[in-house]
Amino acid sequence: MKKGLTSLLSIVFILFTLCVLFFTMMPQWTADSTQPLSEFSTKRAFAHVEAISKQPHYVGSKNHEQVALYLQQELRKLGLQTSVQEGYTLTDWGNLVKSKNILARIKGSDNSKALLLLTHYDSAPHSSSTGASDAGSGVATILESVRAFLHAKTAHKNDIVILFSDAEELGLNGAALFVTQHQWAKEIGLALNFEARGSSGPSYMLMETTHGNAGLVNAFAAAGVPMPVSNSLMYSIYKMLPNDTDLTVFREKGEIQGFNFAFIDDHYNYHTAQDDSNHLDQNTLAHQGSYLMPLLHYFANTNLDSQQVNDDQVYFSIPYGFIHYPFSWVLPMLYGALALFVFFIFIGKAKRILSFSQIMKGFLPLLGTIISAGGITYFGWKGLLLAYPQYNDLLNGFTYNGHAYIAAFVLLTIAICFTFYQNNCIKKTRMNYYVAPLFLWLAINAVIALKLEGAGFLIIPIYFAIFIFGFYVVTQRSSVILNLLFSIPALLIIAPFIQMFPIGLGLKVLFGSAILTVLTFVLLLPIFGTFEKKAKWALAFLILSLGFFAKAHYESGYEKGKAKSNSLVYFYDADTKKAQWITYDTNLDDWTKSYLGDNPKVASLYKNDPLFSKYGSAFTFATDAPDKSLIKPTIQFITDSLGGNQRYLKIKISPNRKVNRYDIFANETIDFHDFKANGVVQLEQSGSILKRKGKKVLSYYVVNNEPLELQFNISQSAAFDMHLLESSFDLMTNPLFNMTPRASWMMPTPFILNDAIIIKEKIKPTPKVAVLPAAETTPRNNIQQAYFKTKRQFKHRLSFSFFEG
Numbered sequence: 001m002k003k004g005l006t007s008l009l010s011i012v013f014i015l016f017t018l019c020v021l022f023f024t025m026m027p028q029w030t031a032d033s034t035q036p037l038s039e040f041s042t043k044r045a046f047a048h049v050e051a052i053s054k055q056p057h058y059v060g061s062k063n064h065e066q067v068a069l070y071l072q073q074e075l076r077k078l079g080l081q082t083s084v085q086e087g088y089t090l091t092d093w094g095n096l097v098k099s100k101n102i103l104a105r106i107k108g109s110d111n112s113k114a115l116l117l118l119t120h121y122d123s124a125p126h127s128s129s130t131g132a133s134d135a136g137s138g139v140a141t142i143l144e145s146v147r148a149f150l151h152a153k154t155a156h157k158n159d160i161v162i163l164f165s166d167a168e169e170l171g172l173n174g175a176a177l178f179v180t181q182h183q184w185a186k187e188i189g190l191a192l193n194f195e196a197r198g199s200s201g202p203s204y205m206l207m208e209t210t211h212g213n214a215g216l217v218n219a220f221a222a223a224g225v226p227m228p229v230s231n232s233l234m235y236s237i238y239k240m241l242p243n244d245t246d247l248t249v250f251r252e253k254g255e256i257q258g259f260n261f262a263f264i265d266d267h268y269n270y271h272t273a274q275d276d277s278n279h280l281d282q283n284t285l286a287h288q289g290s291y292l293m294p295l296l297h298y299f300a301n302t303n304l305d306s307q308q309v310n311d312d313q314v315y316f317s318i319p320y321g322f323i324h325y326p327f328s329w330v331l332p333m334l335y336g337a338l339a340l341f342v343f344f345i346f347i348g349k350a351k352r353i354l355s356f357s358q359i360m361k362g363f364l365p366l367l368g369t370i371i372s373a374g375g376i377t378y379f380g381w382k383g384l385l386l387a388y389p390q391y392n393d394l395l396n397g398f399t400y401n402g403h404a405y406i407a408a409f410v411l412l413t414i415a416i417c418f419t420f421y422q423n424n425c426i427k428k429t430r431m432n433y434y435v436a437p438l439f440l441w442l443a444i445n446a447v448i449a450l451k452l453e454g455a456g457f458l459i460i461p462i463y464f465a466i467f468i469f470g471f472y473v474v475t476q477r478s479s480v481i482l483n484l485l486f487s488i489p490a491l492l493i494i495a496p497f498i499q500m501f502p503i504g505l506g507l508k509v510l511f512g513s514a515i516l517t518v519l520t521f522v523l524l525l526p527i528f529g530t531f532e533k534k535a536k537w538a539l540a541f542l543i544l545s546l547g548f549f550a551k552a553h554y555e556s557g558y559e560k561g562k563a564k565s566n567s568l569v570y571f572y573d574a575d576t577k578k579a580q581w582i583t584y585d586t587n588l589d590d591w592t593k594s595y596l597g598d599n600p601k602v603a604s605l606y607k608n609d610p611l612f613s614k615y616g617s618a619f620t621f622a623t624d625a626p627d628k629s630l631i632k633p634t635i636q637f638i639t640d641s642l643g644g645n646q647r648y649l650k651i652k653i654s655p656n657r658k659v660n661r662y663d664i665f666a667n668e669t670i671d672f673h674d675f676k677a678n679g680v681v682q683l684e685q686s687g688s689i690l691k692r693k694g695k696k697v698l699s700y701y702v703v704n705n706e707p708l709e710l711q712f713n714i715s716q717s718a719a720f721d722m723h724l725l726e727s728s729f730d731l732m733t734n735p736l737f738n739m740t741p742r743a744s745w746m747m748p749t750p751f752i753l754n755d756a757i758i759i760k761e762k763i764k765p766t767p768k769v770a771v772l773p774a775a776e777t778t779p780r781n782n783i784q785q786a787y788f789k790t791k792r793q794f795k796h797r798l799s800f801s802f803f804e805g
Contacts, residue, residue, distance in 0.1 A: 113189025138194030189304025191258030201265025236454025397506025
């Protein structure tokens, strides 16, 4: 066969393998209108998504209550008795919320640990998100799976608890309320949690373990999930990073472990107005159902106590398969690969096939390719951010044309690889150059074995590569068919990370995908090294890369469904009686300019109000706004007394308009002792002093306009310095403002306090003034008594004004 045709067929084989890999990650057809009632139906599940996601339903909104009622009604339709758990929690995030959890329980035949089906039903605030994916998809997956399970009259030993938690988006408060205060929490043996961080793509399985993962891994494999997508590298990294799902609360506060299932593609829709039913991929919803149905049947009948083990396992998924083995195998597998590698080098040297000088030369194209591809991609993306400043509008870091950029930089990297390796067509030279990539991969796996055992499965493609190397050393022949077949493990195991990293972590890590592309390319060097006219292949991949760059440029603008995010708040300082329009945006558009003007001031005066945002966003521009005569909250000092060296305070803050949130700040030098907010203490509190970061004391998300009561004591010597921000989320609908609607290609920026009306006010007691009776009806001695009484009260208040600074 001609080498040119062999090269083409090799490319076709690799593309076919990759297509099979990505095509089999998740279901591809969801037209299941005739699905039996005993099986999961995507169509029926999607109907729940549409019902839940008609309107934003964040905590405190009218639609939030309507969704809660809908969930109770749907559970009752299944013949289940529902219950509601309500109460305040103050989490370590500093968020105080009155959560409303919706629960139901299906009794099993044994008196054993219960299986928990978990997701949250509140949508994200501030951004008009309707919560179709996050986490309407989770609610729908559970409702439809439970319906199918009950219809089949499946016998089961364990109780099944259904928990639709509240206030997950605000600080995991609903989960915390259940774990710390509900009697059922102690009966839970395992939790299955369904989440979303995008609106499409495969759902990834991620574990939360209290000890080792071996019990959960073995159970997951035994359950027979048809299309698993997961690996233990994700598990190892996840354990090292701060995480924020409801299941985290169960693990940390209840010693309850379990599985997370979440999809992350189209991350740009996460927490935005585009998280609606139109953007949710129904194949992704079907994938969630393909997880829950077999796991529900399996864990409803297995001993949930047996999942608690101390051992860990390496695991990874392949099309329609799930492979796992103990961590204890990682080092022996590394030693085995090293032994084979050294053995074949020794044989090759003895046969004079290998030359150390040629081997050392092999490091030059390897390192040159890694440095060039990584550097060009890193600085290339930086340059694109300068050329397209609108990309900074999307805070999550993944643009609407992000997939085009992934393809463009990967193809460009392959072109770079062919360029650096164009002079090694001679078989003997090629195999000498192959030693350097094998050595580098073995070094990487040595670090993995010592520091990151969850990635131990990356040694498997190296074994196949060493076998290719060994076959040549022993036979001095190179088999195209053998090389292609032995390339499959590298394609199945390594290639998915090239796409996964920038989707999950943002396009800022595209350089990592480029480096991983190089490492995959050099692992397949026995295939690509045989290509003739590598310069032409480099040119072909460069042209393809430019095509995807052109595609990305064409898709770089905004349109309906791929909207530009922007932000605006009305900020009124009640102490200075000044109002301003403020934004978080760096790139102002016509809508924001219509309020801020063409030359707004830098918003430097608001650094004392460090509002939380997921990506550390701060106010950027401000301009003066008209005073709308907003009604301030009522601040009452119910208790203000001295005892020992402490000052005891109880403060009640009552809204006088419809509000959604209070942010309380205090001077960082103040230590709050025995702090309570609406009767509850911080869940993670140890000792008497409130743990807080910076000036923030708490954020209170208001339900039904219920007031905020703070109770604490501080040192007498501490200068009392506190202020509040009272926010309502009704800027766009409040009749006082008559706001111009956004254009169809715009949407509110997520992850920040947006579309809000904010009042800032210093928290201080108001001196009480005695009201005297009219002089003509008051005897002189009574007037004198009232005078001295008022004077004493005034002196008493002055003593406290010293502590207020």
